[in-house]
Amino acid sequence: MNSFFIEYRDPLFSVIIFFVFVFIITFISYWWGRYRADRDIKHLDKFLKQFHTIPSSDEIKVLVKNGDLSEKSWLILAKAYSDAGEYEKSIEIYTELLKLEDNKNSKQILFLFGTTYFKAGFLQRAKTVFLEILKKNPRTPEALQYLLLVYEQMRDYQSACDVLAPLKELKEDVGTQDSYIKAMIVLNDSKLSSVDKVKSLIDIYNATNTNTHLIFEYLFKIDPKIAWQTFDVSKCEEVVDILWLIDTKDLDLDIITRNNYLRELYTARGDLNLAKSSDIFEFDILINLNSKANATLSFEYVCDNCKQVSPFAFGRCMKCHSVDSSNIEISLVKDYHRNFSEENNSFQ
Numbered sequence: 001m002n003s004f005f006i007e008y009r010d011p012l013f014s015v016i017i018f019f020v021f022v023f024i025i026t027f028i029s030y031w032w033g034r035y036r037a038d039r040d041i042k043h044l045d046k047f048l049k050q051f052h053t054i055p056s057s058d059e060i061k062v063l064v065k066n067g068d069l070s071e072k073s074w075l076i077l078a079k080a081y082s083d084a085g086e087y088e089k090s091i092e093i094y095t096e097l098l099k100l101e102d103n104k105n106s107k108q109i110l111f112l113f114g115t116t117y118f119k120a121g122f123l124q125r126a127k128t129v130f131l132e133i134l135k136k137n138p139r140t141p142e143a144l145q146y147l148l149l150v151y152e153q154m155r156d157y158q159s160a161c162d163v164l165a166p167l168k169e170l171k172e173d174v175g176t177q178d179s180y181i182k183a184m185i186v187l188n189d190s191k192l193s194s195v196d197k198v199k200s201l202i203d204i205y206n207a208t209n210t211n212t213h214l215i216f217e218y219l220f221k222i223d224p225k226i227a228w229q230t231f232d233v234s235k236c237e238e239v240v241d242i243l244w245l246i247d248t249k250d251l252d253l254d255i256i257t258r259n260n261y262l263r264e265l266y267t268a269r270g271d272l273n274l275a276k277s278s279d280i281f282e283f284d285i286l287i288n289l290n291s292k293a294n295a296t297l298s299f300e301y302v303c304d305n306c307k308q309v310s311p312f313a314f315g316r317c318m319k320c321h322s323v324d325s326s327n328i329e330i331s332l333v334k335d336y337h338r339n340f341s342e343e344n345n346s347f348q
């Protein structure tokens with residue numbers, strides 16, 4: 001019976017005690033490690049949570065007044081909020097910064113305040129801010145440029161045109177903007193007849209040779225005959241989307257047969273047979289398909305200045321606000337319209 005018990009002097013007892021200690025230490029280490037990892041994760045969560053919550057208006061007021069952060073840091077934070085679309089927070093920060101006494105950067109802050117209102121779509125407030133800047137500092141081209149954009153978005157094109165004069169005085173390059181705004185005045189004048197609009201747009205185009213897409217989109221829609229007579233064929237690429245959609249009955253065959261680009265374009269569309277191939281890949285494919293495949297052209301508009309891509313034609317880029325900077329990218333797509341027409345015809 002005694003053989004089942006180990007005496008404490010027995011070497012086997014020491015070995016068992018050793019392994020018991022090793023087990024206890026390993027067990028404690030394991031649970032201590034898990035406890036620390038859990039504690040660290042909870043702490044990290046708590047730490048990160050404060051970045052998810054936006055300070056309230058009252059908190060911003062107190063923080064700006066206390067001066068815990070430098071003005072530069074507040075400006076960076078306001079810009080970050082504005083870039084993230086949190087315009088309200090950005091505006092609150094600028095408002096509190098402008099309340100600080102003896103602020104040497106008030107003009108710059110006021111400008112940023114105005115641009116944030118503009119981005120947020122508060123056009124009337126943006127206008128008030130830029131006019132306030134210009135009242136004290138009339139020679140501020142950045143504020144004048146934004147005031148022009150505000151008027152333009154408010155569809156007050158005449159006031160936008162009035163802003164061009166001081167910009168010209170400050171030697172700012174307003175060439176393309178000048179003709180763009182003049183064209184927009186004509187296009188949005190409800191008292192002008194379409195015949196007068198066509199005449200005025202042709203005058204603007206002949207004087208500046210800019211904003212081709214904006215002007216010829218209207219001309220080809222209202223009076224294709226005059227549009228063809230006025231059109232400068234060296235600018236075909238700038239209006240390829242408009243040319244592609246002109247009705248077959250409105251095509252000017254004399255002009256088309258004299259120009260290589262137009263011959264290839266309308267052969268690719270299937271109206272004529274005046275080209276065997278083209279250096280433009282999309283035209284070449286369509287010419288070789290000879291209307292046997294269900295394919296057509298699709299157009300995208302890329303800003304030359306900022307590379308912003310838009311599915312719609314634009315006179316002024318929505319991102320960088322440059323004028324007449326649209327570049328047309330052509331691609332081949334399935335012609336859903338042709339499918340639809342064929343399906344409809346099959347029921348007849």
Ligand SMILES: [Zn+2]
Nearest residue numbers: 303306317320
């Ligand atoms: Zn752009």
